[in-house]
Amino acid sequence: MSKFGTPSMGRMKFDENAEKPDLSPAMLRRIAAYFLPYRTRTLAVLAVLTVTSLLGLLPPLLIQQIVDRALPDKDLRLLAILVFSSLATTIAAGALGVLQSYLNSYISQHIVYDMKNRMYRHLQSLPLSFFSNVKQGEVITRMTSDIAGIQGVFSGTIVSFASNVLILVTTSVTLFIMNWKLAVLSLFVLPLFVAPTRRMGRVRWKFAKQTQEKLGEQNRITEETLGLSGYMLMKLFARDDREYDAFRKANAETTRLQIRESTAGRWFMMMVSTFGSIGPMLIYLYGGYLFIQGEITVGAIIAFVALLGRLYGPVGQLTNLYVEIKRSVALFQRIFEYFDIVPEIADRPGASSDIPDGGIEFRGVEFAYRPDKPALRGISFAAEPGTITALVGPSGAGKTTITQLIPRLYEAEKGIVSIGGADVRSLKLDALRSHIGLVTQDTYLFNATIRENLLYADENADERRMIDACRAAYIHDFILSLPDGYDTLVGNRGIKLSGGEKQRIAIARVLLKNPPIVILDEATSALDTRSEHYVQQAMRSLLTGKTGIVIAHRLSTVRSADQILVVDNGAIAERGRHEELLALGGLYKELHDKQFAAKSPA
CATH class of the missing domain: 1.20.1560.10 (ABC transporter type 1, transmembrane domain)
Known part of the structure; x- marks a missing residue:
């Protein structure tokens, strides 16, 4: 974990015995x-x-x-x-x-x-x-x-x-x-x-x-x-x-x-x-x-x-x-x-703008927010191109941290995170992040029109592309039902829209970006059943043909994943498909039984 010389800039206190101003x-x-x-x-x-x-x-x-x-x-x-x-x-x-x-x-x-x-x-x-x-x-x-x-x-x-x-x-x-x-x-x-x-x-x-x-x-x-x-x-x-x-x-x-x-x-x-x-x-x-x-x-x-x-x-x-x-x-x-704060996550000399085709791989990755408390310990897995990898586990286990290392929002302290065999640290940040789409549970929308929020992904996108993205996200009909359509103001952080509507607009925004890697972080956890249904339909459109990383507490959303990684206490405790993990009888089955009241899987 990188450390700043002033770890909490907002909590600095004035000390009368501190160094006096020096016009050096x-x-x-x-x-x-x-x-x-x-x-x-x-x-x-x-x-x-x-x-x-x-x-x-x-x-x-x-x-x-x-x-x-x-x-x-x-x-x-x-x-x-x-x-x-x-x-x-x-x-x-x-x-x-x-x-x-x-x-x-x-x-x-x-x-x-x-x-x-x-x-x-x-x-x-x-x-x-x-x-x-x-x-x-x-x-x-x-x-x-x-x-x-x-x-x-x-x-x-x-x-x-x-x-x-x-x-x-x-x-x-x-x-x-x-x-x-x-x-x-x-x-x-x-x-x-x-x-x-x-x-x-x-x-x-x-x-x-x-x-x-x-x-x-x-x-x-x-x-x-x-x-x-x-x-x-x-x-x-x-x-x-x-x-x-x-x-x-x-x-x-x-x-x-x-x-x-x-x-x-x-x-x-x-x-x-x-x-x-x-x-x-x-x-x-x-x-x-x-x-x-x-x-x-x-x-x-x-x-x-x-x-x-x-x-x-x-x-x-x-x-x-x-x-x-x-x-x-x-x-x-x-x-x-x-x-004077040095940006410790920056382009390295000779960093490449060409992102190789291929999946995501973690090899022995470790990370800590605080030196005395590791957040990730020896994370290793591969997400093949065109497949969906689900991350499940208790809150605070490290799932979101894993996804944040891919676009280098944080930097791995040990091990390697790679895309198509290339260490993400060898790639230019702009190119790397343009290669990745992210939808989180707490969707952020600017206090602007729906159109402006969508075109944030690609300001050069034409009307046809924008509408196609919204159709794929199952939000186009709703937008047309609004008095101002795509020119409707959404309010501060999208306050005028429901959680499901904001999520589908966020998915449409990523669809318009059209990245080969998509990360969905708890995209349905806060939604009602009807909204979850529409968002899941939109997620299917979004993940088609992509390398997908999906974090979910609702295990119903990850049953069809190509592989499921059960993260616990910063490490991968179990891995496999839905049926394999149930048969294993470990943490995944425990989480599953708590959610579905010991009902048999469909």
Whole structure:
């Protein structure tokens, strides 16, 4: 059995002593890789930011000229030129800001688009064991809110970092050119911005991780209790209040964490704002002294204070940016945890798309869901082409597990499963699974029309083929009796249809696929006598000329099988035809007698 590094991804708990978020070079490279397809637009954004940062210097410098030249000289013409120049600069910077916003949004939205596509494709490649272990709702949380949560990193963090660095550099150079003494004084305040940042980053990371875990719990409760099956179970057991209380508690905890995170952020910003007000006061104080000494003009002091905002603003944003990055690392870690799960059931190098003709063979197959509890032990049998092999035995004996190894939904740990003499592990998964049709007891239908559900098997099938498949499955006449015929919506999981009707549609779907191997897993166990009769007729059509594997608790459905394998405790306890197994007097006869009340076989 393959094992994941995180065997129960949905049950991860936050540990305050666990490894803190690490912005390692490897993670930065991993994040940067998402920008590579959009490097041209990214460079365009950087160019726009450079021009914008330079334009932002002009209004304070123009104000200096207004105060020091235009107003003292009472030069109306110069005053108008300077005012309109400042206005034009502001408009140009705003227009460039719109362009930058568009490019930024384009890049960020497409990166999230790419990440969601990659995540969905990656999840498709994971084995059935992953989805059996993960909590319901957890996958949806990581696919939606986690990935959406990092959109701000792409859309704001990277661009904000570049923008603030450019503003910081150009402003610092300008300040030193204007007056190096005031510039040095301005820099003394900068450490006050940085001091609380590290602590704040850890706090925001902790709250972000806890919040996402609680959101995952909310999604799980919502999906489990408001999905069709969970909803019916909740109603039938009158557990509305209990489930509401569980949701309310998770929602309350999420809200509490979000408030704490928001409040912590506000205190941090208040401190940054307070520190930011110290600089201008020092400039007015020392600048006033320099003005009295005749070393600087009033306009220069005003321009200096105005530019100081462009110095402290980026520093404050960069420190807050550090906090946001630390917060976002929690989301990246959750997303990369899924990306780092290696699909252990995958195409091997040189895997073949050509599925050989022939039957199914198991040779010494062993398998376990848990290391301490084998599910299959030394399974060996051959199912010849065109024959029906039935698997019977107590619940939990391993019958379904045997069938799931054929299409490699799980992987055999020991032994070989082969088709036509070829190990299934040497075959490409898509080709292998297209070679197999499966009908289970719990038939799944999409919330779509009957036609759409049928054509899921072959979207290129024409009307004639579809109708022929439905006739063979004894469901065509029923479909025509519906007001919308084949365009009838079946509801969530086919809720508008009976169990027998859903089963026959599922059989018609497999008939339309027309695979050489057919697996029927308890296809009639939950049906009434009339529905079972129609489904059995449909099963005969489906199995004609196929290599069939049939799991059944109702032994009446397997009497005519070419061979019957009695599975008990993960091993084949008996094998033979119906009459041979009855004569053997073992487990098969015991199961038979319990079902038929010791009546003689017909």
